[in-house]
Amino acid sequence: MITVEIEGFAEISNWSGGFAIITSGFGRLHVFACEHRDELLQSAIEHAGNYAGVILRLRKDPLTQDQCQLQRFGKFSSDEALTSLAEFRVHKLSPRHPEPSLRILALTETCLVERDFETYNIVTLKPLAEVFALVCDVDNPQHFTIEYVKGQVLSYTSTDRDSLLASVLDGVRASGNGDVSVKMQATDRGQRWGLLGCSVEEEVESLHLRFLASPPNGNFAEAVFRFNANVSYSGLLHAVTQDSFFAENKEKLINGAISALLAHEGEEAVNNKELQGQFQALRRLVASKAGFMAFTQLPRFRERLGVKVVKALKRNNDGVAHAAVDMLCALMCPMHEDYDLRQEQLNKASLLSSRRFLESILEMFSLHLGHGTGALVVSSLLDFLTFALCAPYSETTDGQQFDQLLEMVAGMGRTLFKLFQHPSMAIVKGAGLVMKAIIEEGAEEISTRMQNLALSEGALPRHLHTAMFTVSSDNRLLTNRCLSL
Numbered sequence: 418m419i420t421v422e423i424e425g426f427a428e429i430s431n432w433s434g435g436f437a438i439i440t441s442g443f444g445r446l447h448v449f450a451c452e453h454r455d456e457l458l459q460s461a462i463e464h465a466g467n468y469a470g471v472i473l474r475l476r477k478d479p480l481t482q483d484q485c486q487l488q489r490f491g492k493f494s495s496d497e498a499l500t501s502l503a504e505f506r507v508h509k510l511s512p513r514h515p516e517p518s519l520r521i522l523a524l525t526e527t528c529l530v531e532r533d534f535e536t537y538n539i540v541t542l543k544p545l546a547e548v549f550a551l552v553c554d555v556d557n558p559q560h561f562t563i564e565y566v567k568g569q570v571l572s573y574t575s576t577d578r579d580s581l582l583a584s585v586l587d588g589v590r591a592s593g594n595g596d597v598s599v600k601m602q603a604t605d606r607g608q609r610w611g612l613l614g615c616s617v618e619e620e621v622e623s624l625h626l627r628f629l630a631s632p633p634n635g636n637f638a639e640a641v642f643r644f645n646a647n648v649s650y651s652g653l654l655h656a657v658t659q660d661s662f663f664a665e666n667k668e669k670l671i672n673g674a675i676s677a678l679l680a681h682e683g684e685e686a687v688n689n690k691e692l693q694g695q696f697q698a699l700r701r702l703v704a705s706k707a708g709f710m711a712f713t714q715l716p717r718f719r720e721r722l723g724v725k726v727v728k729a730l731k732r733n734n735d736g737v738a739h740a741a742v743d744m745l746c747a748l749m750c751p752m753h754e755d756y757d758l759r760q761e762q763l764n765k766a767s768l769l770s771s772r773r774f775l776e777s778i779l780e781m782f783s784l785h786l787g788h789g790t791g792a793l794v795v796s797s798l799l800d801f802l803t804f805a806l807c808a809p810y811s812e813t814t815d816g817q818q819f820d821q822l823l824e825m826v827a828g829m830g831r832t833l834f835k836l837f838q839h840p841s842m843a844i845v846k847g848a849g850l851v852m853k854a855i856i857e858e859g860a861e862e863i864s865t866r867m868q869n870l871a872l873s874e875g876a877l878p879r880h881l882h883t884a885m886f887t888v889s890s891d892n893r894l895l896t897n898r899c900l901s902l
Contacts, residue, residue, distance in 0.1 A: 422440055422441055422442050422567070423438060423439070423440050423465075423471075423473060424439040424440060424442070424444070424473075425439050425473050425474045425475065425476060426438060426439065426458050426461070426462075426473065426474075426475050426476065427439060427446075427475070427476040427478075427479060427480045428454070428475070428476070428479040428480070429448065429479060429480050429481065429482060429485060430479040430480070430481055431481050431482055432450065432482055433450070434450045434451050434452055434453075434454045435448065435449070435450045435454070435482070436448075436449060436450070436451070436454050436457075436458060437449075437480060437485055439476070439491075441491065443490075443491040443492045443493060443544060444488070444490075444491025444492055445489070445490060445491045445542075446480075446485050446488060446489045446490075446491065448485050448489075458475060461473065462474070462475065490539070490542050493527060493528050493542060493544065497525075497526060497527075498525055498526065498527045498528055499525060499528070499530060499539070499542075500525055500526075501523035501524065501525055501530070502523075502524050502525060502526065502588070502842065503523070503524045503584045503588075503841075503842050504521050504522070504523045504524075505521070505522045505523075505575055505577060505580075505581040505584075505840075506519070506520075506521060506522075506534070506575070507519075507520050507521070507522045507573040507574065507575045507581070508520070508573060508574045508575070509531070509571070509572070509573050510560075510572040510573065510574065511571075511572070517574065519534040519535075520532065520533065520534055520540065520573070521533075521534055521537070522573065522575075522581065524584055524585060524588045526592070527544060527545055527546075527592060528542050528543060528544055528545060529542075529543045529544075529545060529548065529563070529585065529588075530542050530543075531571075541571070543563075543565060543569075545588055545589045545592040545594055546592060546593065546594050547565045547566050547567060547594075547614075548563060548564075548565060548566075548585075548589045548594060548597050549564045549565055549566045549596070549597065549604070549613050550563075550564040550597060550598055550599070550600055550604055551563055551564075551582050551585060551586060551597065551598070551599045551600070552564060552599075552600050552601070552602065552603050552604075553578070553579075553582065553599060553600070553601055553736060555601050555602075555689070555690070555736075557574070558578065559574040559575055559576060559578055560572070560573075560574050560578075561573060561574075561575070561578050561581075561582060562603065563585075564603070564604055564613075565613075566612075566613040566614035567613075567614060568613065570603070577840055579735070579790075579791065579792035579793050580792040580839065580840045580841040580844075581841075582599060582792070582793055583792040583793050583795075583796040583841045583843050583844060584841045584842055584843050586599060586793070586796070586843070587796065587841075587842075587843030587846075588843070595650065595651035595752070596649045596650045596651050597650065598650040598697060599736070599739060599740075599793060600693070600697070600736075601689065601690045601693055601736045602690055604646060605642065605646060608642060608643045608646040608647070609646045609647055610647055611647075616649065616654055617647050617648075617654075619654075619655035621647055622647070622648060622653055622654065622655050623655070623667075623670060625640075625643060625644040625647050625648065626644075626670040626671065626673070626674045627670065627673075628640040628643060628644065629641065629644055629673075629674040629677045629678065629698070630670075630673040630674055630676075630677045637677075637681065638687075638691045638694070641678075641691065641694045641695055641698050642694055644674075644698050644701070645694055645697055645698055645701070648698075648701045649701070650697070650700070650701060650704075651704060651752060652701055652702075652704030652705045652708075652752055652753060653667075653671070653701065653702070653704070653705045653708075655667065656671065656705035656706060656707055656708075656753070667707060668707040671702055671705060671707045671708050671711065672707070672711055672715055674698075674702055675699065675702050675703075675708060675711055675715060675718070676715070678695050678698055678699050678702075679717075679718065679721040679722060679725065680721075681695060681725075689732065689734045689736060689737050690736075692729055692732075692737050692740075693736050693737050693740045695725075696729070696737070696740035696741050696743075696744045697740050697743075697744070699722075699744050700740070700743060700744040700747050703744065703747050703748050704747050704752035704753060705753055706751075706753045706755070706756065709747075709748070709751055709752075709753065709756070709760060709764070710757075710760055712748055712763075712764050712767065713760070713763045713764060713767055719767050719768075723771070723774065725741075726741050726745070727774070727777065729741045730777065730778075730781060735790075735791045735793060735794050736793075738781065738791070738794045738797075739793045739794050739797050742778075742794065742797040742798055742800075742801055743797045743800075745768065745801060746797065746800045746801050746804060748764050748768060749761075749764065749765055749768060749801060749804035749805065749810075750804045750810055758813055761813045762813045762814075762815070765804075765805065765813055765814050765815065765818070766815050766818065769805060769814070769815070769818040769821075769822060770818070772821065772825075775821075775822060775825060776825070778798065778801070779825055779826065779829065781794070781798070782795065782798045782829075783829055783832050786832050786833075786835050786836065787832065789835075792839070792841055792844065795836070795839075795844055796841065796843055796844055796847065799836075799844060799847030799848065799850075799851060800847065802822075802826060802847075802851050803847060803850055803851065805818075805819070805822055806819065806822060806823055806826070806851060806854040806855075806858070807850045807851065807853070807854045808854070811854065811858075819858075823854070823855060823858060823859055823863075824859075824863070826851065826855060827855050827859055827863045827866075827867065830866075830870065831870060831874060833848065833851070833852065834870060834871070834874035834875075836848035837849075837874075837875075838875075852867065852871070855867055856868065
């Protein structure tokens with residue numbers, strides 16, 4: 418069900434019969450004219466109160482036509498909110514048009530803006546804070562949909578789908594929306610106990626934790642999908658045991674759910690959608706403090722998780738690989754408040770202890786770079802390397818493991834510099850941070866070799882161009898901090 422949020426109305430003073438409908442929660446203006454304007458607005462206000470229980474108001478101060486033009490996007494009418502950081506050519510699929518419409522999907526600092534390809538006029542504007550999920554079509558490698566918390570689902574096709582989604586995912590998370598995820602199938606609204614834009618109650622979270630440990634009707638896959646539909650991707654909201662006599666032991670519930678997920682060690686009978694769902698459920702669990710600590714405290718957690726991840730990566734499926742690496746990133750860097758630095762050190766030491774495991778990850782990294790594929794996987798792997806090698810995250814990385822991984826990454830040589838030509842700014846940013854760490858923290862011969870490669874591969878001129886000619890206060894554009902290359 419799609420909700421249309423009408424906030425109120427405003428009259429237009431210099432236009433006979435003109436009025437604006439204020440919508441969308443951020444003051445979006447839709448302008449109309451009617452001969453019987455006053456009667457229409459009065460009827461709308463009365464009917465909203467009588468039949469829908471919604472209180473609508475008529476703004477006291479009327480607007481002018483010029484004000485409507487300048488403020489038509491409400492609080493997102495500023496140049497900062499409308500200036501593109503990245504643009505992608507897409508075809509929009511809509512029941513309103515018999516054929517796909519050519520559009521430009523632009524990512525700004527706060528919004529996702531859809532523009533007409535010929536006129537460059539804005540067709541649709543959605544705040545990044547309202548993005549709920551990005552859905553990749555399994556059968557069509559160009560098709561994807563964007564789900565919003567208010568119920569809208571917009572579908573597009575793009576020849577550069579994964580690069581586009583990597584940029585959008587990075588932009589949404591950088592805007593403060595940590596609940597967005599990338600999935601292979603659309604969200605089943607019937608499985609969620611509430612609206613997408615509202616958090617579920619504590620009892621609902623506890624109930625779905627029990628469902629993972631003991632699935633109703635023995636259907637574990639459905640229990641996983643229901644858990645993911647009700648629990649935020651950023652983690653459980655009620656993950657701490659309350660101080661009362663009859664309080665529920667949340668740590669025990671979380672550990673039980675983790676054990677149930679690890680018991681299914683990527684067996685071949687599980688399809689890719691179900692396996693992706695399992696990793697995303699694990700990510701939700703380890704994002705909590707109890708789940709984060711369980712990595713080193715729960716018996717055989719590390720070994721069983723390692724087997725599950727290795728088997729998953731052997732499937733060579735981008736959706737599964739991205740979910741697996743994104744879950745590992747949540748173990749590398751705590752996603753919860755009041756975290757323990759010592760626990761972060763223990764988790765990193767455990768994850769980075771196996772050279773063979775790191776080699777398998779970097780091999781997959783190199784494979785995607787060589788073929789120019791898997792932008793989402795590459796982006797998540799760069800996050801993994803950032804949490805291990807780049808300041809300030811590297812302060813909790815063991816010295817020997819830091820040097821080992823740094824040397825392994827530097828050994829990739831020319832392959833790394835392909836990242837600086839990538840169409841996704843998120844990947845260029847991540848590559849710049851990793852390269853900066855290699856040059857500043859690596860041995861002198863490694864730094865010299867990388868600096869020479871930066872010139873011969875054209876990475877330094879590209880970096881300088883981006884840093885000097887991109888005007889933005891957005892912290893995502895960290896390339897201008899990497900001029901030490």
